[in-house]
Amino acid sequence: MTSTHHIILLAHGSSDRRWCETFEKLAEPTLNSIENSTIAYMELAEPSMDTVVTQAKSQGASQFTVVPLFLAAGRHLRKDVPAMIKAISEEHAVTMRLADPIGYNPQLGLAIRDVVQEELAKPAE
Amino acid sequence: MTSTHHIILLAHGSSDRRWCETFEKLAEPTLNSIENSTIAYMELAEPSMDTVVTQAKSQGASQFTVVPLFLAAGRHLRKDVPAMIKAISEEHAVTMRLADPIGYNPQLGLAIRDVVQEELAKPAE
Numbered sequence: 001m002t003s004t005h006h007i008i009l010l011a012h013g014s015s016d017r018r019w020c021e022t023f024e025k026l027a028e029p030t031l032n033s034i035e036n037s038t039i040a041y042m043e044l045a046e047p048s049m050d051t052v053v054t055q056a057k058s059q060g061a062s063q064f065t066v067v068p069l070f071l072a073a074g075r076h077l078r079k080d081v082p083a084m085i086k087a088i089s090e091e092h093a094v095t096m097r098l099a100d101p102i103g104y105n106p107q108l109g110l111a112i113r114d115v116v117q118e119e120l121a122k123p124a125e
Numbered sequence: 126m127t128s129t130h131h132i133i134l135l136a137h138g139s140s141d142r143r144w145c146e147t148f149e150k151l152a153e154p155t156l157n158s159i160e161n162s163t164i165a166y167m168e169l170a171e172p173s174m175d176t177v178v179t180q181a182k183s184q185g186a187s188q189f190t191v192v193p194l195f196l197a198a199g200r201h202l203r204k205d206v207p208a209m210i211k212a213i214s215e216e217h218a219v220t221m222r223l224a225d226p227i228g229y230n231p232q233l234g235l236a237i238r239d240v241v242q243e244e245l246a247k248p249a250e
Contacts, residue, residue, distance in 0.1 A: 007241060014199060022197035022228055029238040034245070067241055069196060072147035074139060102240050103147055111236035113154040115227050116132060116192055120159070 006036045006061040008052055010081065011069045013041030020045050023069055036061065039069075042081060049084060053092050064089075064096040071103030131161045131186040133177055135206065136194045138166030145170050148194060161186065164194075167206060174209060178217050189214075189221040196228030 009030060011023040020041070027039045040052045047055075053064060066085060068077055082098060089096040102108055134155060136148040145166070152164040165177045172180075178189060191210060193202055207223060214221040227233055 019197050026228055026234045029234045030241045072144050099244050102237055103151055105240045107236045107239050109151045109154045111232045112227055113158055114232050115230040116155045119224050
């Protein structure tokens, strides 16, 4: 990865701070291990993708990969997000690629199995 | 885990089959490795939690743990799902425990990091 490449972890966003805090925590291992990576929100919270692209571009980024922190693709990922990405990439003259939602990667299914196994190991209440 | 205990992997549900297929695939490693586990949908798709509880109870299940296949808790997990669980457990005279959404478990953050690293290893288009 060159320093002109930037990763955006895209979460849905909410006016409820607890929602955003959950995603910030989920993003932490990625942000700590991958340089030039940032979380952004589709709506209802900051930073937006536009904010992140503006700032990263001012620091030299010209290519963006958007990784959706969504388990599956609904209307947002099929319509709204591609439209936002088209508008933002044109406005800022950068290239942006939309990756599959994280839930398409088999790693997630394995992590879910591990979570459920931990759940079962808990003493009954 | 006794055979009277049943795990429900609860996904949001959608009228779009592709949405449900994504969750079925995500659930697969869990369903394959944990006996008495089933996927259910909160709305817009079958099986519902009510359907799953009815069937599992007829096979002897009396305790249910509901693991939400949600990354974070919004209105659905804070209000709608607890209300559904209360109604279903009363109707069927079973005990049902709502676990945290999978996104609260640090395993998920690590899986997201691995997914992003795979994304970065892909050749540029």
